[in-house]
Amino acid sequence: AQTVTQSQPEMSVQEAETVTLSCTYDTSENNYYLFWYKQPPSRQMILVIRQEAYKQQNATENRFSVNFQKAAKSFSLKISDSQLGDTAMYFCAFDNNDMRFGAGTRLTVKP
C-alpha cells in the first residue's frame, strides 16, 4: 500500500518569508497524482496545488510551488511571501486509484 510521510509536524515562518514543507511517499506505481491540501481552523479542506507524476515540470500556483522529485519520491511545497492567512494544517496526498494523505504539517505564519 502507498504511504505518505510528512516529517514536520509543526513549522513556523515570519510573514513575507519563504517556507518549505516536506513530503515523501512510497509507491511502486509509475503514474499517479500528488496534491497539497490546506485545512485552516475552519476545518474546510482546500486544494492548494496538484502535480501529475508524468509531468516533469513542477506545478506552480501564484505563491505556491512544488519541488517534485520522482526518483526520490519527494514532493515538497514552497510558500513564498507567506501571509497570515496561510496559517493552517497542510496535507500532502497521493492518488493512484486509492487516495492517501500524510499526517499533516501545522504551519503558523507569525506577524
Add this chain to the structure above:
Amino acid sequence: NAGVTQTPKFQVLKTGQSMTLQCAQDMNHNSMYWYRQDPGMGLRLIYYSASEGTTDKGEVPNGYNVSRLNKREFSLRLESAAPSQTSVYFCASGGGGKGLAGGPQRNIQYFGAGTRLSVL
C-alpha cells in the same frame, strides 16, 4: 454555489446508536468519497463511489455502510456506533471518469465542511 454540503455539522451518540451522515454535491461530479480524520493521522478513506450505483471500500471501511442514492447524494451510515468512531468525517466529490489503469479519475477533490462526531 454550495459545492459539497454535509449534515449534520456536529453529533453526539451513545455507544450502540445508529445514525446516517448526509452528503450532497451540486457540481455534477461522478465520484464521491467519505473520509475520517483523526488527530495525527491525516485523512483516511472509508468508502468511495466512482459513479452512481457503485460503491467500493477504502482504507478503513469496517463499521460503516454507504449508499449512493443518486448522482448528487452519498450517505454514510454507522449501524452501531463505537467510541473508536469518534472522529471528524469529511465528504468529498470529484470529476470522475476513467483515470489511471482504468480506475476512477479522482484528480481534484472538493470537500465538505466536515461533521464532528463523538461517540460516548
